[in-house]
Amino acid sequence: MSKKFFSYKIFLVIFVLIVLLIFPIFLKDPYFLDIAITVLLYAFLGNAWNIVGGYCGQASLGHAAYYGIGAYMSTILFLKFGISPWIGMIISAVIASILAIISGYPSLRMKGPYFVFFTIGFAETIRTLFLTWKWVEGSRGIIIPFQNNPINFIFFSKVPYYYTILIFLIFGMLITYSISKSKIGKYSVAIREDETMAEALGINTALYKSYAFAISASLMAIGGTFYAQYVLFIHPNDLMSLNNSVIFMLIAVTGGKGTLFGPLIGSIIIMPLWEYFRSTLGGQFAGLGTLFAGSIVLIIGTVAPGGIIGILNKIRARYNISSRHNSIVGEEK
Amino acid sequence: MLQAIVNGILLGSIYSLIAVGLSLIWGVMRIINWAHGAMVMLSMYITFFAYSMFGLDPLIALPLVAIIMFIVGYLLQIALIERTLNSSWISRLCATFGLMMVLESLALIFWSSNWRAVPVTYSTWTFNISGILISFPRLIAFFIAILMALVLNFFLNHTEIGKAIKATAQDREAAALMGINVNNIYRITFGLGLALTGIAGASLMTFYFVFPKIGFPFALTAYIVCVLGGLGKLNGALLGGLIIGIAQSLTAYFISPEYKMPMAFLIFLVVLYFKPEGIFGGVTE
Numbered sequence: 227m228s229k230k231f232f233s234y235k236i237f238l239v240i241f242v243l244i245v246l247l248i249f250p251i252f253l254k255d256p257y258f259l260d261i262a263i264t265v266l267l268y269a270f271l272g273n274a275w276n277i278v279g280g281y282c283g284q285a286s287l288g289h290a291a292y293y294g295i296g297a298y299m300s301t302i303l304f305l306k307f308g309i310s311p312w313i314g315m316i317i318s319a320v321i322a323s324i325l326a327i328i329s330g331y332p333s334l335r336m337k338g339p340y341f342v343f344f345t346i347g348f349a350e351t352i353r354t355l356f357l358t359w360k361w362v363e364g365s366r367g368i369i370i371p372f373q374n375n376p377i378n379f380i381f382f383s384k385v386p387y388y389y390t391i392l393i394f395l396i397f398g399m400l401i402t403y404s405i406s407k408s409k410i411g412k413y414s415v416a417i418r419e420d421e422t423m424a425e426a427l428g429i430n431t432a433l434y435k436s437y438a439f440a441i442s443a444s445l446m447a448i449g450g451t452f453y454a455q456y457v458l459f460i461h462p463n464d465l466m467s468l469n470n471s472v473i474f475m476l477i478a479v480t481g482g483k484g485t486l487f488g489p490l491i492g493s494i495i496i497m498p499l500w501e502y503f504r505s506t507l508g509g510q511f512a513g514l515g516t517l518f519a520g521s522i523v524l525i526i527g528t529v530a531p532g533g534i535i536g537i538l539n540k541i542r543a544r545y546n547i548s549s550r551h552n553s554i555v556g557e558e559k
Numbered sequence: 560m561l562q563a564i565v566n567g568i569l570l571g572s573i574y575s576l577i578a579v580g581l582s583l584i585w586g587v588m589r590i591i592n593w594a595h596g597a598m599v600m601l602s603m604y605i606t607f608f609a610y611s612m613f614g615l616d617p618l619i620a621l622p623l624v625a626i627i628m629f630i631v632g633y634l635l636q637i638a639l640i641e642r643t644l645n646s647s648w649i650s651r652l653c654a655t656f657g658l659m660m661v662l663e664s665l666a667l668i669f670w671s672s673n674w675r676a677v678p679v680t681y682s683t684w685t686f687n688i689s690g691i692l693i694s695f696p697r698l699i700a701f702f703i704a705i706l707m708a709l710v711l712n713f714f715l716n717h718t719e720i721g722k723a724i725k726a727t728a729q730d731r732e733a734a735a736l737m738g739i740n741v742n743n744i745y746r747i748t749f750g751l752g753l754a755l756t757g758i759a760g761a762s763l764m765t766f767y768f769v770f771p772k773i774g775f776p777f778a779l780t781a782y783i784v785c786v787l788g789g790l791g792k793l794n795g796a797l798l799g800g801l802i803i804g805i806a807q808s809l810t811a812y813f814i815s816p817e818y819k820m821p822m823a824f825l826i827f828l829v830v831l832y833f834k835p836e837g838i839f840g841g842v843t844e
Contacts, residue, residue: 279649283647283649285649285652332828332831332832336831338648339591339648339652340786340831342591342652343782343783343786343827344827344828344831346779347779347783347820347823347824347827347828348824350779350820350821350824351820351821351824354817354818354820354821355821357817358815358817358818468775472656472660475653479649479653483649514664514668515664516660516663516664516667517660517661517664517665517668519660520656520657520658520659520660520661520663520664521657521661522657523653523654523656523657523660524639524653524654524657524658524660524661525657526650526653526657527643527650527651527652527653527654527655527656527657528639528642528643528650528654529642531646531647531649531650531653
């Protein structure tokens, strides 16, 4: 039974992958391609959030800070020092992970709500710093000049962007997968389920949380670089606002936090509607996008803490389709 | 300098007003109400509409707003928060944060993002005491904050319900065994917490304007105030608000108004590092 289920899962993954690969061949309309890129980007970011928020149980609402730092770092290296964003991306990922460890030193010893306060305050502080920092253009934002060259991570059409972010996403999900199978992942889940107990069992909780945090932040920074190179305009309020952090959480939580495919599912469900509400109805009903997002968070929080994957698991359990209990999904305490 | 300190105290009293309700909810229910800022916004709108529709002065409308917010809180607790009491704190975060987003966007849809203010005659009155300007409505807000803390203390220490609330805060199971209807106490507590935001909102409305996103910055500072004063300590929240207010006012005076939030955050970090239970000690988890 379990083996059959396993192969069915593999089949599904391959199917989704093929659909995602051939998607741009059939859809040439830049508008839809733009939405597809947004979906994949946010799936990538949600996946990065999920490492800390889902597996480790540390709901960070300050991840937008690393996102923004990634975007700013690579852009500044590119514009002021002439370093290609591809290299800048790796540098910014490293810087973000170092910063995550530094900021994680106080924050990861905090529990629950204190941690959330800390992350919000941290992101707001970083945002204020960038807003007032003259060297990075402060509140004017930075416009990246259009130099069409793959070395500059700037492409003329949207299709290369699509494949780039698809590769990033696959890479990010592979990282999440390998973490979930590794010691870090198992320990993270132990920390999420009962931190005091994990500590009592001899797990260095702060250390493993820092690992998860660093990996998550570096992925976030890579996403930030992609955003900068795709939109070619960066501004502290676009990148580091609390709104963004909430969306990262929203995506992971909607799909199913602490699951491999949760963020992708969440992003596929939320982002197209979000973009639609924002771009099409934005003029008449400004709050509709937030209303939609907020209602989903509300429903997930009160009725379905496991997200869509949680709901599917419940249905599966009811009809007893699979007796295999997926330890990563876990029941909500 | 002295002016900045006075301004800080007056600003801080608003933070105190908001933080006391937050602290009460936290202390009794161990829930952070992330929608607290949205509740402040809501009560400010109620005050505004009480003025624009019935011509009620914000200070006269104040008790009315508090009662309305109590009912809102009581109903919200039944409809929403009660469902999350036994789930993980991330779900609670989602529930109340989602509530905040929903309320803010509904306000945006129905009442637009225009800034609205109540044009009361005394909103610009100031006293000039040997060169220091004191804004009259802010002074009133300051006295309301102090009065409210006194009333709340009396309520918690000397009435039947207040004692039940304190008992529930100390030990939920034991309180239930003593025949206290814990669910009902939670509803009353949440309602009280929101009634306090109603008072805060109404007194804010005498000198401030309202727009859908006004609440969150206030609430964010109020969370820090709560941590500073010790979670669940009402007097701590009152004093913490004044401290944060003074600190922010001095920051704005000496450095730049933009660094108000980072300053509050810095205080938060320092407090958590040296005295995580808050300066007056609080609920330890």
